[in-house]
Amino acid sequence: MDFPSRFDVIVIGGGHAGTEAALAAARMGVRTLLLTHNVETLGQMSCNPAIGGIGKSHLVKEIDALGGAMAQATDRGGIQFRVLNSRKGPAVRATRAQADRVLYKAAIRETLENQPNLWIFQQACDDLIVEGEQVRGVVTQMALKFQADNVVLTAGTFLAGLIHIGLENHAGGRAGDPPATALARRLRELPLRVGRLKTGTPPRIDGRSVDFSVMTEQPGDTPIPTMSFLGSAEQHPRQVSCWITHTNARTHEIIAANLDRSPMYSGVIEGVGPRYCPSIEDKIHRFADKDSHQVFLEPEGLTTHELYPNGISTSLPFDVQLELVRSIRGMEQAHIVRPGYAIEYDFFDPRDLKYSLETKVIGGLFFAGQINGTTGYEEAGAQGLLAGTNAALRAQGRDSWCPRRDEAYLGVLVDDLITLGTQEPYRMFTSRAEYRLVLREDNADLRLTEQGRALGLIDDQRWALFETKREQIELEHQRLKATWVQPGSTLAEAIGQRFGSALTREYNLLNLLARPEIDYAALAGLSGSGVSDPQVAEQVEIQTKYAGYIDRQRDEIERLRASEDTALPADLDYSAISGLSREIQLKLSQARPQTLGQASRIPGVTPAAVSLLMIFLKKRA
Numbered sequence: 001m002d003f004p005s006r007f008d009v010i011v012i013g014g015g016h017a018g019t020e021a022a023l024a025a026a027r028m029g030v031r032t033l034l035l036t037h038n039v040e041t042l043g044q045m046s047c048n049p050a051i052g053g054i055g056k057s058h059l060v061k062e063i064d065a066l067g068g069a070m071a072q073a074t075d076r077g078g079i080q081f082r083v084l085n086s087r088k089g090p091a092v093r094a095t096r097a098q099a100d101r102v103l104y105k106a107a108i109r110e111t112l113e114n115q116p117n118l119w120i121f122q123q124a125c126d127d128l129i130v131e132g133e134q135v136r137g138v139v140t141q142m143a144l145k146f147q148a149d150n151v152v153l154t155a156g157t158f159l160a161g162l163i164h165i166g167l168e169n170h171a172g173g174r175a176g177d178p179p180a181t182a183l184a185r186r187l188r189e190l191p192l193r194v195g196r197l198k199t200g201t202p203p204r205i206d207g208r209s210v211d212f213s214v215m216t217e218q219p220g221d222t223p224i225p226t227m228s229f230l231g232s233a234e235q236h237p238r239q240v241s242c243w244i245t246h247t248n249a250r251t252h253e254i255i256a257a258n259l260d261r262s263p264m265y266s267g268v269i270e271g272v273g274p275r276y277c278p279s280i281e282d283k284i285h286r287f288a289d290k291d292s293h294q295v296f297l298e299p300e301g302l303t304t305h306e307l308y309p310n311g312i313s314t315s316l317p318f319d320v321q322l323e324l325v326r327s328i329r330g331m332e333q334a335h336i337v338r339p340g341y342a343i344e345y346d347f348f349d350p351r352d353l354k355y356s357l358e359t360k361v362i363g364g365l366f367f368a369g370q371i372n373g374t375t376g377y378e379e380a381g382a383q384g385l386l387a388g389t390n391a392a393l394r395a396q397g398r399d400s401w402c403p404r405r406d407e408a409y410l411g412v413l414v415d416d417l418i419t420l421g422t423q424e425p426y427r428m429f430t431s432r433a434e435y436r437l438v439l440r441e442d443n444a445d446l447r448l449t450e451q452g453r454a455l456g457l458i459d460d461q462r463w464a465l466f467e468t469k470r471e472q473i474e475l476e477h478q479r480l481k482a483t484w485v486q487p488g489s490t491l492a493e494a495i496g497q498r499f500g501s502a503l504t505r506e507y508n509l510l511n512l513l514a515r516p517e518i519d520y521a522a523l524a525g526l527s528g529s530g531v532s533d534p535q536v537a538e539q540v541e542i543q544t545k546y547a548g549y550i551d552r553q554r555d556e557i558e559r560l561r562a563s564e565d566t567a568l569p570a571d572l573d574y575s576a577i578s579g580l581s582r583e584i585q586l587k588l589s590q591a592r593p594q595t596l597g598q599a600s601r602i603p604g605v606t607p608a609a610v611s612l613l614m615i616f617l618k619k620r621a
């Protein structure tokens, strides 16, 4: 049969991890197959139609900086953009976009279909071909065989997925989609640690049945932000508002009276749910003293009346869902278009993975996304990009790659997962990163695009734009440094008047910009010169204002790097290291950290134990 059957990389699953994995591998020039249940659901948002937010936007911008699709699709599908924490420091600022799910999905599909080296095929993968300790390919539902020595599995919530509404449950990958049962069974035969997690989603509401006049309107920001470094506000479709309402004592009574009909509280669900995205029944139970919770009504798109009521995810029976929804102000007549539900699924202990996201036990088998115990499109997309990149590197016979914790949130995410594992769905927060000031969303390209180019992920057009931006930042920096303002000069007077800072001696513009009360736009206006690109201006401003803190953080990173990167041999006999307690020896033997830094983050491994390891390695060398 003349049908392509041999590939360098096969990606299973066309969700957020799978699409970024397939695109990354294909961008790097290797023959890639994306095998997925349904071409119509490529890039589908299973839950809320929103991308970004605190910690998550950092990941989206890193995906973008490495040439991925998520940020650009968001710019094309985003119907409301806001910068969260805009009054706080740049380290914790985060862009969030509400997306039209049809436009978002269409943008992802168009990107996939126009990617050279990428084949898309609609079929369920039912089996993996494994020879000894090496993956060799996959077998589909209709028994087609595809061969590749590198397979990236991104099956999301589909592995042995079980959907719960009240005490009823049925098999499903998410509402309307079949589960991946045969593949889940096959994976359970492999020597990998498997667990169960759960997540949930709220009922969707018909906007025509909602009284918005009693709710608070929440418009997007002006000027409209962009998600991609290459994005522009002209790309955005029409922008719309979200609406805020609240649960009340009556809502809470309805939920409390029906907790015995909740699959979570009656013990039907075994899997652990996301702590930071709890169901409404969880919130009522855990925060019993609160008599109200916010509910954001978020439009699902421009061509639908459906609304996503963010904050009332639930798996209570349908009659209770209806009652609780209609107890909320403005939703007294609400029509539910789709019931809310919870889903339980298999995930694999990410401590069984290497930094490259390749499994430790099966060569060439990579895992990415929700199956590694994470939650969220952004966490999935970032892992997908990394796994796809490493699968392609392996196919090319090159060394694997993962950014360090001080280089990217992607580095923090992977290091946390493979070192610490997770007992509940893991989501990203800025608080998980120790070096927040250098890992900002605004500088993701400056941190990663050069590495992406070396890996083969960045095309010529993006590279040229990036180089121009980097050069402009440097030139503007030099110009500000070389431009002196004399006391008594017209400019000094203007600055004094505008900012209330009288100049008593000569300063250059860089010194002046470093002052908290002076901003770049005003300074450029007064001095009659400056850059027009807002991204360049933003970088010059942040780098100048926070220079002292950034330099201190960089020094700290440098100091720690030497020990951080010290490799630990895979066959190291920890029981031979005298001075280590038996408990720590056991922990290290089980976790098999790849570096000293990784060892230091294993709970229970003390700084004294790390010093002993360091001494042992020095003696051995």
Ligand code: FAD
Binding pocket: 012, 013, 014, 015, 016, 017, 018, 035, 036, 037, 038, 041, 042, 044, 045, 046, 047, 048, 123, 124, 125, 126, 154, 155, 156, 157, 158, 159, 173, 174, 175, 177, 179, 180, 183, 199, 200, 201, 277, 341, 342, 343, 368, 369, 370, 371, 374, 375, 376, 377, 380, 381
């Ligand atoms: P998915 O997006 O699930 O994609 C998996 C893909 O793999 C699908 O295309 C599927 O068809 C395909 N596939 C699976 N098995 C096979 C197979 N054997 N053969 C071929 N194709 C296969 N995230 C949050 O951040 N907050 C939330 O509150 C939240 N709630 C959620 C509620 C529900 C009910 C669900 C289902 C998800 C929720 N999520 C939430 C999670 C979010 O949807 C996921 O984190 C994200 O979609 C994971 O991306 P992924 O690529 O790993 O998997």
